[in-house]
Amino acid sequence: MPNPTAAMLVIGDEILSGRTRDANMHYLAGELTRTGVDLRELRVISDDADAIVAAVQALSAAHDVVFTSGGIGPTHDDITADNVARAFGRSIGVREDARAVLAAHYAARDLELNDARLRMARIPEGATLIENPISAAPGFTLENVHVMAGVPTIFQAMVASVLPTITGGAPVLSQSVDVARGEGDIAGPLRSLSERYPDLSFGSYPYMRGGAYGVNIVVRGSDGARVDAAMAELAAMVGA
């Protein structure tokens, strides 16, 4: 059975403006590879209602599972929950269990559960809550979409709650070899190797370091013996 496929949708202006460099995409990509879920697409969009609805609908239809990050806080630009609800034609409102979690959290800290904070208890009809062990305000799962916070520590804690609920396939194993030659020198033999191992994927990542060209070749697959065999041929090929 092929591995399930996934997409991630990052919602917020901070990455698009160049202000912030995203950390959540890289984190989730690594976790999904370990879990045996094929991450096929990443998208970053701004805090725009129609853009969120369109992206959630497109990604949810095209993939087995979708992860979102960002836009579920208390401020005016936090519009993710409302538009995920809209993408699936669901109603949304303050939910009692989410309100109780927030009330307990803020009471323990002598902080007011004001209108802004109460927005974080707005949960679409039919969603399941995702626990937030750090700052209480929950994420949620609606259909095949997991809606999570953008703050990296909270995002990571939510991913840890969600991943055990996903049935992954065989984890993808990878091995790599670094070759101090131009990519064009090894492209021909690499293509013929990849044709003889159609069950594996061969990535070729050129780089320049100290003015010299090199290429990192990565072999990936779920069958460790096949990856070993391809790596042995590859090592002979490049003289490593």
Added chain:
Amino acid sequence: MPNPTAAMLVIGDEILSGRTRDANMHYLAGELTRTGVDLRELRVISDDADAIVAAVQALSAAHDVVFTSGGIGPTHDDITADNVARAFGRSIGVREDARAVLAAHYAARDLELNDARLRMARIPEGATLIENPISAAPGFTLENVHVMAGVPTIFQAMVASVLPTITGGAPVLSQSVDVARGEGDIAGPLRSLSERYPDLSFGSYPYMRGGAYGVNIVVRGSDGARVDAAMAELAAMVGA
């Protein structure tokens, strides 16, 4: 006149597998903000022919300008040029001016212009070349899509050639203030401020540092006097 809109498409498996953390998106985002181009969407997809065609068509139709990175090297997984051609219904083949650039580059280095390297001279019908001062193999512009290399140094050099050809709008100015309070404390006043300055954008970026909550508030707009005025009100509001 509103600023032109842009999207970026990153093509390649290395970011989706978690192996590499992308640098080109962050770089381009900063350059476009300085140029007065609104980056609205980032997408990362794998080396999949149909995914490339679909993404190029969707982004090219939705935005004024599209930038791609990755997949234009000499190896079997470099399929960007062929599929950008396909997205626009153009033919593709080795072009004489691109071949000449490569021939000169490799001759000067005593390297063979083999079949794999010659793939990098395949250019869609009607495209304009983008110079590559580092490793010679050109990018190209077809319609409103700029097709560039994935290696960061080469990507940056190509962006530097392309940006002067794009008519940007007013550069977006930004100022920020760091507030050592929870986001929920300032969300209400921030919303009312944003409603009084509809021409500006107000971003609110919560963080946790050493166990304490804080929030970085960023005010963006193209009119410096308006940004100053909003920042003054904001400073009074948060007691900074």
